Amino acid sequence: MPPPPGGYRAPLRYGYPETPAETTTRLRPVRPRQRWRTVAAAACVVLGLGLIGGAATGAWLTGDSSAETTRNPYTTARDAWHSVPVDTLFPRTLQGRGAGPGGTHRTWTRLAVAADSTCTAGLDPLLLTTLRSVGCERLVRATYTDATRSAVTTVSLVFTEADAPGMQALRTRFTEQKLGARKDLMPRTYAPEGTPAASFGDKQRASWTVNPLTEIPVVVLAVSGFADGRPVAEPQPAPDA
Known part of the structure; x- marks a missing residue:
């Protein structure tokens, strides 16, 4: 249970599995408070070479009570990396209706969640x-596989230190300068051992997206590749793929 307001919060601990089939780290292994509700989520789908897919989801919470209706979502969301349960930030399964080739439905299953880290360690x-203009509060990452276990996707959430104008300026910069299409700005992979993503490295990156949000101080990144470790000579940004 979360501590009372102003109470002591024990340090988070990482590194133990949730289930035998999944290597994952709980960012905060508690149920969300009943007085909170999820009011919005950001999702991006990565399609690479017409064969692979992935998804990212981030969520932020805001108060239901009338006393909290004016709470700044930026202030609330900035702490979501440790105050929101891991299954909310990175659901165990993601459904992509019409996200596959020919409009087919896709399903992705979470393989592992990495311990939170600094952006220096993960980007x-x-x-x-x-991303220096918006700063970095914390980086959290998870890796998913599709139903065939032949494609893998790493999803990263960069919680920034920026305010709304700062995030809007970053998004405008990415749009006007087409930074999302630059191969030298591809996100890194997270390749947990003992999973279908164990061989998912830099050379296996096939498609990617970088999406600065404007509703909350978060940049969503996702990168997809093949689970068999094959290298990809010409990776494509998600819109082109």
């Missing part, structure tokens, strides 16, 4: 520099 230096 390439150039991408880190590109």
